[in-house]
Amino acid sequence: QSALTQPASVSGSPGQSITISCTGTSSDVGGYNYVSWYQQHPGKAPKLMIYEVSNRPSGVSNRFSGSKSGNTASLTISGLQAEDEADYYCNSYTSSSPLYVFGTGTKVTVL
């Protein structure tokens, strides 16, 4: 199973909204509502931001939202802030093997 496809980089100015895409197949992203998103600052462990497409864990800002259409999931960050500058990875649980496949990662830059 190949890695999910994400854009290498996305940038935006403070206060703007940006969207990161995550494209898979009908065997993973398109087949189930099991996409999660992780934020990773340099030298740090990933942090869960969204699970099962659009659910936010407790403590995650409501500026982060998720959606899905067909084989592509999306993470939107609204009201972009300097602290949002990080790498973002999508992940899909699949019913086949491997159970989890990650995206290629997207570097978000706040201009």
Next chain:
Amino acid sequence: QVQLQESGPGLVKPSQTLSLTCTVSGDSVSSGSYYWSWIRQPAGKGLEWIGRIYTSGSTNYNPSLKSRVTISVDTSKNQFSLKLSSVTAADTAVYYCARGAAWLQSGPFDYWGQGTLVTVSS
């Protein structure tokens, strides 16, 4: 507060076995509510799921590593471990342990260790 902490050698020789342990605090590996996973990340690259274990001892592995991986759990020490055999330079990476919610089909990883760098070199 749940915490996970990886430990183990930072340098492993080629063809040898990489062994790491994840010590869990603030939760119990035998609670039955979570899966316990290992995930790795080569420098400058993306994340790769290695495998997971449930408190019952049931495991799932990434098929790309399955022939070389063993994940086990020690409930008496509240730890779970990773063994990766016949390592090569391609196994050099930061290794993370993580907790996954078992009550959700997708088992998202809600807590992670800080990660430990393992270098494979002679």
